[in-house]
Amino acid sequence: MKRWDVVVVLVALAVAGGLYFSGLLRADTPGGVAVVYVNGVEKARLSLLQDTEYRVETEHGYNIVVVKDGKAEIIDADCPDKICVNHKPISFRKESITCLPHKVVVEIEGGNENSVDAVVQ
Numbered sequence: 001m002k003r004w005d006v007v008v009v010l011v012a013l014a015v016a017g018g019l020y021f022s023g024l025l026r027a028d029t030p031g032g033v034a035v036v037y038v039n040g041v042e043k044a045r046l047s048l049l050q051d052t053e054y055r056v057e058t059e060h061g062y063n064i065v066v067v068k069d070g071k072a073e074i075i076d077a078d079c080p081d082k083i084c085v086n087h088k089p090i091s092f093r094k095e096s097i098t099c100l101p102h103k104v105v106v107e108i109e110g111g112n113e114n115s116v117d118a119v120v121q
């Protein structure tokens with residue numbers, strides 16, 4: 001019985017350790033971050049945990065990026081096609097909104113897909 005108990009404890013420790021370290025890996029992006037790129041250059045990192053508004057100025061025009069209720073979206077822009085403005089809000093890892101005319105990309109980094117992170121925060 002005792003030997004079996006040791007095995008159980010070791011397995012529990014291994015699982016807890018794995019969860020702990022996977023949590024550490026994501027610690028820099030709790031709840032996800034909306035990263036704003038202009039022409040491939042990172043311009044801003046907006047935490048999805050905090051409602052905010054960010055105006056992107058490019059040589060072609062502007063985009064207004066808004067973070068609200070854990071989601072990021074472009075609410076306004078002076079680009080001709082307005083595809084970015086019409087895009088639905090994004091919140092999951094690797095989702096992105098692209099404004100081709102302005103070469104603006106908003107991409108989600110980090111984990112909103114893991115609700116454990118939100119609880120920790």
Ligand SMILES: [Zn+2]
Nearest residue numbers: 077079084099
């Ligand atoms: Zn656009």
